[in-house]
Amino acid sequence: MEQAQVYKRIALVVEDDALQRETIVTLLEGSDMDVIQCESGEAAEMVLEHVGGCLTTLLTDVSLAGNMDGIELAQIAHERYPALRIVVISANPRVSRLPDGTQFISKPWSPLELLRQTQMTCH
Template sequence: MTGETKLLPAVLVVEDEPLIRMEAVDMIEDAGFRVYDVGSADAAVVLLERHDDIGILFTDINMPGSMDGLQLATCVKDRWPSVGIVIASGIIDYKEMELPKGASIFPKPYPTDKIAKALSDIVAGIA
């Protein structure tokens, strides 16, 4: 692990499809970030309560549990306002959705270069 990696916030990936989650984790690790990953919004909240090094949430919208990804994003923005939010979705009309302030949304399949830039932009805003 490089010194630069230690300075970056950890990213929490929330995706219920294991193969898609693994792809997202690989993409974000390749961008130089440490990653936690879970399969539901409920598990994400538990992880956020336990790890104060999480600075970015990367979540899908559709998932099982008591919250979907948009509800999770709103919860995170309310409880952890400094956490940056990136949402990825296979929903076609995602541009019509109301997002928490400052959240970014991208279509699936993941546009790797754009997501890496969004993560870097969040870090630049945090620093």
């Protein structure tokens, strides 16, 4: 009898603050996710081009290194991969222009809230 293969969920974490990025990566890896990490929207867009169909979650801060912000990245990701779960983080609670279905977490975030938003199934 064949055994079913178990596929790990893969998250793309985009955060320009190294300490915050490492904290998020540690949390997600601890919840049995594989994680790809970037500090700029441009680098994340390249990841989307190469492995976007394998990703289950995009977690991005609004403020990023480079010229692209997290909202623009979220819009690109949503257009290319509508089933991708997208979570945007910001210290500014008045973030607008988020793609439909995008989850929002304000800073400072709690580990439980971050895990809850990234672990939920796509709708």
